[in-house]
Amino acid sequence: MANFSRQMRLSSTLLRLLQQRVTAVNSTSSRKFTTTEGHRPTIVHKRSHDILHDPWFNKGTAFSFTERDRLHIRGLLPPNVMSFEQQTARFMADLKRLEVQARDGPSDPYVLAKWRILNRLHDRNETLYYKVLIENIEEYAPIVYTPTVGLVCQKYSGLFRRPRGMYFSAADRGEMMSMVYNWPADQVDMIVVTDGSRILGLGDLGVQGIGIAIGKLDLYVAAAGINPQRVLPVMIDVGTDNEKLLKDPLYLGLQEHRLDGEEYLEVIDEFMEAVYTRWPHVIVQFEDFQSKWAFKLLQRYRNNYRMFNDDVQGTAGVALAGLLGAVRAQGRPMIDFPKMKIVVAGAGSAGIGVLNAARKTMARMLGNTEIAFESARSQFWVVDAKGLITEARENIDPDARPFARKIKETERQRLREGATLAEVVHQVKPDVLLGLSAVGGLFSKEVLEALRHSTSTRPAIFPMSNPTRNAECTPEEAFSIVGDNIIFASGSPFKDVDLGNGHVGHCNQANNMFLFPGIGLGTLLSGSRIVSDGMLQAAAECLAAYMTEEDILKGVIYPSISRIRDITKEVAAAVVKEAIEEDLAEGYREMDSRELRKLDEAQISEFVENNMWRPDYPTLVYKKD
Numbered sequence: 001m002a003n004f005s006r007q008m009r010l011s012s013t014l015l016r017l018l019q020q021r022v023t024a025v026n027s028t029s030s031r032k033f034t035t036t037e038g039h040r041p042t043i044v045h046k047r048s049h050d051i052l053h054d055p056w057f058n059k060g061t062a063f064s065f066t067e068r069d070r071l072h073i074r075g076l077l078p079p080n081v082m083s084f085e086q087q088t089a090r091f092m093a094d095l096k097r098l099e100v101q102a103r104d105g106p107s108d109p110y111v112l113a114k115w116r117i118l119n120r121l122h123d124r125n126e127t128l129y130y131k132v133l134i135e136n137i138e139e140y141a142p143i144v145y146t147p148t149v150g151l152v153c154q155k156y157s158g159l160f161r162r163p164r165g166m167y168f169s170a171a172d173r174g175e176m177m178s179m180v181y182n183w184p185a186d187q188v189d190m191i192v193v194t195d196g197s198r199i200l201g202l203g204d205l206g207v208q209g210i211g212i213a214i215g216k217l218d219l220y221v222a223a224a225g226i227n228p229q230r231v232l233p234v235m236i237d238v239g240t241d242n243e244k245l246l247k248d249p250l251y252l253g254l255q256e257h258r259l260d261g262e263e264y265l266e267v268i269d270e271f272m273e274a275v276y277t278r279w280p281h282v283i284v285q286f287e288d289f290q291s292k293w294a295f296k297l298l299q300r301y302r303n304n305y306r307m308f309n310d311d312v313q314g315t316a317g318v319a320l321a322g323l324l325g326a327v328r329a330q331g332r333p334m335i336d337f338p339k340m341k342i343v344v345a346g347a348g349s350a351g352i353g354v355l356n357a358a359r360k361t362m363a364r365m366l367g368n369t370e371i372a373f374e375s376a377r378s379q380f381w382v383v384d385a386k387g388l389i390t391e392a393r394e395n396i397d398p399d400a401r402p403f404a405r406k407i408k409e410t411e412r413q414r415l416r417e418g419a420t421l422a423e424v425v426h427q428v429k430p431d432v433l434l435g436l437s438a439v440g441g442l443f444s445k446e447v448l449e450a451l452r453h454s455t456s457t458r459p460a461i462f463p464m465s466n467p468t469r470n471a472e473c474t475p476e477e478a479f480s481i482v483g484d485n486i487i488f489a490s491g492s493p494f495k496d497v498d499l500g501n502g503h504v505g506h507c508n509q510a511n512n513m514f515l516f517p518g519i520g521l522g523t524l525l526s527g528s529r530i531v532s533d534g535m536l537q538a539a540a541e542c543l544a545a546y547m548t549e550e551d552i553l554k555g556v557i558y559p560s561i562s563r564i565r566d567i568t569k570e571v572a573a574a575v576v577k578e579a580i581e582e583d584l585a586e587g588y589r590e591m592d593s594r595e596l597r598k599l600d601e602a603q604i605s606e607f608v609e610n611n612m613w614r615p616d617y618p619t620l621v622y623k624k625d
């Protein structure tokens with residue numbers, strides 16, 4: 001009897017195994033024989049451990065039996081061959097177990113543990129990692145990207161395991177042109193580079209800022225479908241002025257003060273020359289450079305290289321789309337935008353970028369004349385660490401000067417140089433209060449109470465600073481103090497607010513993640529040599545038009561992150577179209593500029609979609625070098 005039940009157990013195990021094998025066989029045989037690149041075999045030049053430790057080709061337990069023989073890895077893996085779906089499910093179960101044990105809330109103590117688990121998967125098997133990320137983007141973007149990525153950068157010394165990306169330091173001067181050949185990939189499409197000097201709202205984190213470049217590139221892969229083999233996170237370590245890091249024995253970067261002036265520029269110039277020599281078509285996204293350098297570097301390189309600054313230009317487009325959404329949410333036509341009164345707290349790279357873009361858009365709507373440009377200026381009040389910026393400000397930052405209020409105007413409004421944010425909001429009664437100050441809680445009770453007197457029927461509150469703790473206010477504060485009717489959009493994600501009357505206060509996320517992946521992908525596929533103002537404007541307009549009237553009236557002015565792949569495709573198509581119209585498009589692979597010009601709108605969209613990478617295992621075949 002005992003024997004019989006043992007046999008039964010064995011045969012049910014066997015049956016299960018066989019079923020799994022059959023499923024695996026079926027899933028292979030049911031594959032359509034298309035000519036798409038994903039199903040052609042990939043030739044590999046390594047075997048054995050090398051392939052298991054190579055995240056580009058590793059499939060872990062999903063290697064089939066024949067592949068295990070071919071690649072000399074039989075016996076190096078547990079015997080059960082898992083399907084891609086089983087692997088995903090197993091990984092998700094593990095990740096979920098952690099969550100069941102700790103029901104989180106906004107200050108989830110397990111975010112770093114989740115990041116670690118995801119990071120380990122990233123090291124082992126990139127294809128599976130991106131499948132998990134894409135299928136669960138809403139849940140895990142806040143882990144691999146903002147806000148958790150900020151914490152990861154802060155704790156980088158402890159979290160560092162396997163290196164990812166490239167590091168160029170001040171000590172590498174004169175060597176970068178050869179160093180760049182140490183990177184294993186012959187093709188790189190996207191580089192995100194930082195010097196770690198202003199990571200989110202967390203200040204100078206030195207070499208630890210590499211985390212932000214990695215997080216942005218994760219979105220390039222997940223949202224824009226850039227091939228993960230062709231992305232490169234870069235950290236340019238020119239030292240740090242963070243005294244704590246300078247003394248920290250575990251710090252992984254150069255323990256000297258930051259280079260400045262010509263010396264600093266020489267390092268960045270050398271880096272740019274090196275990467276464009278090896279990969280002439282690469283797109284370089286500058287990220288989280290302190291404002292002092294952000295504008296200068298943008299002006300220095302934007303006419304000669306395929307580059308853009310995400311904090312200045314990406315943020316500007318995202319904010320602009322939100323501002324236009326706020327106009328529509330009041331039931332007014334977009335063309336009413338130039339009538340909006342906008343108070344901006346923060347005049348750094350992000351704030352100034354937003355101000356310039358909004359002013360230009362207003363001027364265009366008013367007829368694109370010099371008078372229109374001048375008159376648009378008076379719709380903005382800018383408050384920085386020293387208060388309201390007026391023409392009376394001493395040593396005014398040249399980038400902020402165009403937005404300094406005229407003395408006469410301020411007197412008329414009973415304001416003055418250096419007036420506090422609360423005073424400005426009280427006197428101006430703005431339609432929009434937008435924060436890019438990196439100061440958590442800046443929109444205090446006093447400021448929000450003053451906004452209750454806004455002349456708008458639906459005041460808009462945009463605490464755009466990151467990460468969560470640096471947000472100028474929480475949605476709970478905004479809805480409870482200013483009212484249920486407001487439009488709320490924050491840089492870091494917040495949960496919707498229960499307003500207690502059967503209604504929900506919607507929390508939009510106003511983050512440049514809705515634009516930079518599409519700007520990069522569109523630039524890549526158009527083959528444009530530069531990222532023009534027109535291409536950036538097209539990206540912003542595409543995002544602004546994405547939401548339906550019905551959504552907007554409900555206060556939903558940005559898409560949910562679950563739609564990031566779709567919005568990114570649309571943005572990229574808009575960028576390609578604009579590049580064609582501006583005669584900048586030089587084409588991509590077999591789609592040369594002449595072919596590109598023949599495409600209609602739907603065909604451009606299809607072209608974009610067909611060139612977006614998806615996580616899918618190719619069949620691997622070994623070939624000797």
Ligand SMILES: NC(=O)c1ccc[n+]([C@@H]2O[C@H](COP(=O)([O-])OP(=O)(O)OC[C@H]3O[C@@H](n4cnc5c(N)ncnc54)[C@H](O)[C@@H]3O)[C@@H](O)[C@H]2O)c1
Pocket residue numbers: 198199200201202290291292310311315318345346347348349350351383384385386387421435436437438439442464465466467470490491492510511512513
């Ligand atoms: N949501 C997004 O997509 C997005 C994009 C880019 C930047 N950001 C966030 O914006 C913030 C600022 O970035 P940045 O590069 O402009 O930084 P920055 O340090 O260059 O600028 C900060 C600005 O805020 C001002 N400021 C400081 N204290 C203030 C106060 N008490 N009141 C009013 N203004 C004050 C400073 O004077 C300065 O002008 C960061 O937190 C960053 O994470 C968000």
Ligand SMILES: O=C(O)C[C@H](O)C(=O)O
Pocket residue numbers: 146199200201288310311465466491511512513
């Ligand atoms: O990184 C983000 O989440 C947005 C932005 O680039 C920032 O610097 O805050």
Ligand SMILES: [Mg+2]
Pocket residue numbers: 200287288310311
């Ligand atoms: Mg940034």
